[in-house]
Amino acid sequence: MPERRYEPVSGTWVVIAADRASRPHDIRTAADSPELESCAFCAGREDETTPAVATWAPLSSSSGEPWQVRIVPNLYPAFIDPSETLPLEFAESKSSKSGQPSRGYHDVVIESPRHVRRLTDLSQEECHLVFQAYRERLRQYATDPEIKVGLIFKNCGSSAGMSREHIHSQMVGLPFVPTTLQTELDRSQAHYSKFGTCLFCDLLEQEREQGERVVEETEQLIAYCPFASRFAFEIWILPKKHLFSFEDLANDSLSELSELMQRLLEKLEKQLGEPSFNYLIHTSPFDSHRKDHYHWHIEIIPRLSQLAGLELGSGIHINSVPPEAAAALLR
Amino acid sequence: MPERRYEPVSGTWVVIAADRASRPHDIRTAADSPELESCAFCAGREDETTPAVATWAPLSSSSGEPWQVRIVPNLYPAFIDPSETLPLEFAESKSSKSGQPSRGYHDVVIESPRHVRRLTDLSQEECHLVFQAYRERLRQYATDPEIKVGLIFKNCGSSAGMSREHIHSQMVGLPFVPTTLQTELDRSQAHYSKFGTCLFCDLLEQEREQGERVVEETEQLIAYCPFASRFAFEIWILPKKHLFSFEDLANDSLSELSELMQRLLEKLEKQLGEPSFNYLIHTSPFDSHRKDHYHWHIEIIPRLSQLAGLELGSGIHINSVPPEAAAALLR
Known part of the structure; x- marks a missing residue:
């Protein structure tokens, strides 16, 4: 279970998430086959992801796709759903100097049922739906009194930290305001x-x-x-x-x-x-x-x-x- | 000439240094020849770098090398020696909202006359001399009343931002305390x-x-x-x-x-x-x-x-x- 730790010299929050080391990487190099045999984000493989927390229907029923956008909890989360029961080690160590459980939402927005990579591969309507999905999930976060803020980010390309090439973004809902946003809030205030x-x-x-x-x-x-x-x-x-x-x-x-x-x-x-x-x-x-x-x-x-x-x-x-x-x- | 600009939302200093886009990259890929034909940091090519601001003699005269460690101003600096005369555009724009000249020292510490890449390729004595060179150059910075702080850093390997593989580090002497260090100072205070x-x-x-x-x-x-x-x-x-x-x-x-x-x-x-x-x-x-x-x-x-x-x-x-x-x- 991921653990949140505070680095007091730089004032940085760190999440120690050992399970994430085993997450799959499916980025193809030029030498690889252009055909991808298995991608858990593609339509028809929905049982290979965590169950969706939100799904948007295809824009036209004639597309033959089962959905257009799905939001699923990250299978290798850095933040654990606040409703989950804590393991004993954390329940017992609340007052110690050790880390605290890393609570929050960590979702993946699967932005197309097709195996495409970039927003420019989507139609205008499909891209519009992606941004609607961001908004709807943020509104869901806002209803949870434990959650203080939401952040949406996309990692596209291997130099940007992408680990799966099927078009997707990530969203986190956090019970604390992270440093970068707090700095912006303080400076604008x-x-x-x-x-x-x-x-x-x-x-x-x-x-x-x-x-x-x-x-x-x-x-x-x-x-x-x-x-x-x-x-x-x-x-x-x-x-x-x-x-x-x-x-x-x-x-x-x-x-x-x-x-x-x-x-x-x-x-x-x-x-x-x-x-x-x-x-x-x-x-x-x-x-x-x-x-x-x-x-x-x-x-x-x-x-x-x-x-x-x-x-x-x-x-x-x-x-x-x-x-x-x-x-x-x-x- | 590099220009220093302030980003007020994040509180970040940025140096706009267009000349650095043309700096050479000599990192070999696996497919390249293991023999390097030209490296300006190797002994015998001293006229291909800027003139050294400090040089340390070989540890033994029998090595046949002309020097053991050299410090040279970066040929593509992000910071310009405070003693240099400013171009007219900066001299005239002092009070405007535009950027300011990016003043300071930006040096390269060439850590061996041989074309090696890592500190573990040096003898104990050679490595010791590298750290003495860092100290001596910091002491030189400290004598300049315009310079507030020095920072030493090494970029080793392409994922760390290295652009030349010949063993080297970089040093900067800055007329302002940069954000990361100021944060550490504030927090420790x-x-x-x-x-x-x-x-x-x-x-x-x-x-x-x-x-x-x-x-x-x-x-x-x-x-x-x-x-x-x-x-x-x-x-x-x-x-x-x-x-x-x-x-x-x-x-x-x-x-x-x-x-x-x-x-x-x-x-x-x-x-x-x-x-x-x-x-x-x-x-x-x-x-x-x-x-x-x-x-x-x-x-x-x-x-x-x-x-x-x-x-x-x-x-x-x-x-x-x-x-x-x-x-x-x-x-």
Whole structure:
């Protein structure tokens, strides 16, 4: 059972999850056969995953597929469903200096019944449904009083930490606010206290004014390469209107977002081949007094180079592609 | 010229260094010839690097080598020597919202005249000299009033961000305290204020008491896999006696340290083949009121898996090898 431990020097949470070492990796190398004989995420193999916690029907009954999107608990979770009974070792060690059980939800969003790999392989409608699934599962997390926040992320490509190539994302629902999000909340709160404005609103306004790092604007959204992009070709997507929670988005906004996301990934593929990338959806914690100073956003992070000793030891990122140049290429 | 920019949402410093995109990569793949035709770090090619800022003579005159260790400014620096004149664009834009020149030292420590790759390829005496070189260059940084702190790091193996395989490390001398070190300083200061003790002294005492994560103790040093190891087989080395600055170490301590480092890397190689890894030397800032609550240390970080969306989006690390198991294997 995974155990959560706190590293007091860096203030980092670590999950020790020995079972995950045995999880399968099915990424094919160029030398492998292009035919995949067994993928537990494909339609027809539903009994090889954990039972689904949510399933979305095919968009048309004529597709012949049994479903279009499924969310299943991760078979090798880093977080254990809060409703599960704890093993004795944890029940007894509550007050000791040892780790604590790593509680929370850890789900896999299987984004197509077909064995495809990238969001750009989906139709617009299929991609729209994926974002609806994210929203619905976040709303489910929000009903659990133990869960403070949800995070959605995709690992696409082996350099991004992907272990299965069948298109999927992951979602976690956590009983604590993790460091990265807490830092964003603290910094945006401090900005709000000082200036009376939302940090993200101010940043996106500055990007619109300067223009040179903007990749695309839609009616409700803006996508730009941030002034201080940590990664080459990093792109952020923000709603232009202040909105702190992703899960409050209406269907029309999700449709606009999913189409923008497909276009942005197409642009990245056009410039960079099929790059490994992560995307992260950062949304406000679920607590009752919602964070008016926070602003949901998506970070798209191409993984073109390794984080090296300087990044790990100092937190300073070196980026050899100026965001102005990246945005110009992507436009 | 590299430009330093601040990312206000995460509080991260970013260096935009377009010139680094053109730096050479000479890492051989298995398919390549094992013979390397040109390496600018090898003896006899000194005119292909920037001029050395420090050189150490061969340990024996009979070696026939012109030197044993050289420190040269990075040809593709992320930080520009503070004594260099700024280009006009920066001189004029001091008060604007744009980035600032990325000032500091960025050196390469060439750790052998021979084309070898790993510290375990060096003799004890050669390895000892490498650590003396680190110390001497740190002491040089400390004499520059513009420079606040030094960081030493090694990127070994392609998964650790290495771009040249000839054995080397990098050192930076920075005019500001980077985030990761500032966090450690803040947290150890808070611990000191609360308990009147050094956080690192307390942690290493706990590790000695519990014992199960200790890999090795020498007269002056301890090496253990931390309770909340972020990475599989992560190892920290600390002096057992409270000491905040690496550059105050005497030769006998450096000798003990370099021998311990070679043994630890041998142990990692025995368990993991030739893993990619980083090591980082964290030492106190150079300012006049030295930090009595801080404790220099080395973090050895094997790079066995990719940082994925969960790590990037939440700061939570998942480690599938419990440090108790890693330490037992390494012992």
